[in-house]
Amino acid sequence: MRLFSDSYLLICLISIIFSSCNSVSEQKSPNIIFILTDDLGFEDLSSYGSKLINTPYLDKLAKEGALLNSYYSTQAVCSASRASILTGSYPNRIGFSGALGPNSKKGINPNELLISEMLKINGYKTAIYGKWHLGDNKKFLPTRHGFDDFYGILYSNDMWPFHAEYPDSYPDLMLYEKEEPIKILEDQSNLTKELTLKSVEFINKNKENPFFLYLAHPQPHVPLFASSDFKGKSKNGLYTDVIQEIDYSVGLIMKALKDNNLEDNTIVVFTSDNGPWLSYGEHAGSTGVYREGKGTTWEGGQRVPCIVWYPNEIKPNTVISTPLMGIDWLPTFASVTNSSLSENKIDGKNIWEVLIN
Numbered sequence: 001m002r003l004f005s006d007s008y009l010l011i012c013l014i015s016i017i018f019s020s021c022n023s024v025s026e027q028k029s030p031n032i033i034f035i036l037t038d039d040l041g042f043e044d045l046s047s048y049g050s051k052l053i054n055t056p057y058l059d060k061l062a063k064e065g066a067l068l069n070s071y072y073s074t075q076a077v078c079s080a081s082r083a084s085i086l087t088g089s090y091p092n093r094i095g096f097s098g099a100l101g102p103n104s105k106k107g108i109n110p111n112e113l114l115i116s117e118m119l120k121i122n123g124y125k126t127a128i129y130g131k132w133h134l135g136d137n138k139k140f141l142p143t144r145h146g147f148d149d150f151y152g153i154l155y156s157n158d159m160w161p162f163h164a165e166y167p168d169s170y171p172d173l174m175l176y177e178k179e180e181p182i183k184i185l186e187d188q189s190n191l192t193k194e195l196t197l198k199s200v201e202f203i204n205k206n207k208e209n210p211f212f213l214y215l216a217h218p219q220p221h222v223p224l225f226a227s228s229d230f231k232g233k234s235k236n237g238l239y240t241d242v243i244q245e246i247d248y249s250v251g252l253i254m255k256a257l258k259d260n261n262l263e264d265n266t267i268v269v270f271t272s273d274n275g276p277w278l279s280y281g282e283h284a285g286s287t288g289v290y291r292e293g294k295g296t297t298w299e300g301g302q303r304v305p306c307i308v309w310y311p312n313e314i315k316p317n318t319v320i321s322t323p324l325m326g327i328d329w330l331p332t333f334a335s336v337t338n339s340s341l342s343e344n345k346i347d348g349k350n351i352w353e354v355l356i357n
Contacts, residue, residue, distance in 0.1 A: 029122070029210045029337045030310070031266040033199075033253060034115075034329070036085070036214070037246060038078065038131060038156075038221035039294055040272035040304060041285025044243055048305050049288055052236045053243050057251035058270060058307060065268075065309030066318035066355055073274040074326040076294050076301035078156055079133045081273040081326060082216070086114040086134070088330030088346035100135060102159055102171055107135020108145060113342035115330050116146030116212060122339040125206045128152065129195040130216030141179050147214075151177050151198050157188055157218040157225075164223075188225040192217060192242075196249040200256045207260040210337075215253070217246055222280050237282055264312055267336065269329070271306040313356045322354050 042048060045055045047062040048069075074084035078099040080091035086108075087094060094112055108114070116126045127149040128142045135141075136154040143150055153173060160173035174181035185191070199215050219225065219242050226241040230248070234240040250270065257263050276285030278293035278300075287293055287300030294301055306324070308314060327348035334341050335350045 028265060029124070030312075031211050031213075031262060032119070032333055032337075033213045033215065033257075033266060033268045034085075035250065035253070035268070035270045036082070036130075036216045037270075037272045038216075038218055039274065039277050039285065040220060040243075041276035041287050041293070042290055042300065042303050042305060043288030044220075044276070044285040045247075045305050047307070050286065053234075053240050055243065055247040057247045057254065061250065061254070061268065061270065061309050062307045064311060064316050065307060065314045066320050068306040068308065068320045068324055070321050070323045071271065071304060071306035072302045072323065072325045073272065073304055074302075076274040076296055078131075078221075078273055082133055083108060085273075085326045085329055086116070087112045088115075088327050088348035089344075090327065090347045093347070100133060100155060102136060102155055104135060105137070107137055107140030110139070110145075111344065113344060114145050115333055116142070116214070118146070118330065118334060118339045118341070119210075119212045119337060120146045120148070122337055123210060124337075125202075125209045125211040126214075127199075127202045127211070128214040128216060129198045129202070130214075131156070131218045132216070138179065141176075143178050149178065149202065151175075152195065152216070153185065153218060157185075157191075157221055158223055160185070162186075162223070188218070188223070189231070190227050191225065192219055192245050192249060193227050193229075196252050199253055203253070203256040203260060203262070207262060215249075217249070219246060220276075220285060222277060222283050224283050239283055239285065243285075266310070267333075268309040269306070270309075271326075272304040275301045275304055308355055310355075315356075318355075320354060322351075324351050324354065 047059040073081045075081050075091050080096045083096040084091045120126050126147045128147045130152040132154050159170045173185045175183050175185050224238045224242050226245050230241045230245040275293040278284050290299035292298035292300045328351045331348045331350045332352050
């Protein structure tokens, strides 16, 4: 009887050990969705105090996650800010300042390890849909820097022959798929919708794999465009129409996560590359109480909205006042995905403990 009892206990113990091992092995690294807008102002979301712009999907994201009220872009202009996010480095130190134009000889240094490359090495599927702006020479393209898929534009949406001041300075604005131009963009009205649908398809396709989705909306950078579903619907002008379409886009992304049972294992970040381009008046956003905007080192140029959502670890209704910056994402994502950092110097810090405490 004693022998039977001991054998039974041994079997139970082995079962528990194997069950525990299986449970650990089945836990996947978290998916990461990074949604970056272009020239969004600090007070352009209702969760950040806007009285004109209603953003229910982003408000819900903020209520279920963390709202950062002291988050800064690393530099108040497009290319430099984006380079800092993807490399975790101060842009001037890695050769970026300002915004690149078409046919620039400059671009992202191949020696820099981008978030996309770091995660791809770790088994992630990767995609960027939207604006790249880190070089349009073939060697600088996203698919040469860790992204499996790319659909979008290579520089700002105003760098085209319809530019209000310099129409003769720019070539046709091309829409790219992977490394090939597929059409001339003469009308950008449906671009937000197309990028959103591409993102949803990517989520659906990769629900069994860890993935990194970088949705880099070209809006609300001027010229402003909204689809027919949103243009004129807000009754508060085209800028508001544009932001409310982006908000709806966030809602569709979140629905795709829910439909694929990925909500518990996906980190979502929503932010902007820099503050609003105030010289465009009603076609620019609001910085609220903060001075100046894009292209300046005043608060309005670099303090931007940022919402982080991860229901497994980030408590609902979290408000974070600790100063954080765009350079912090690469080391943070390295930490939460157990990915290896490059031997190159980076300037950002792992902010995960700030987000979850």
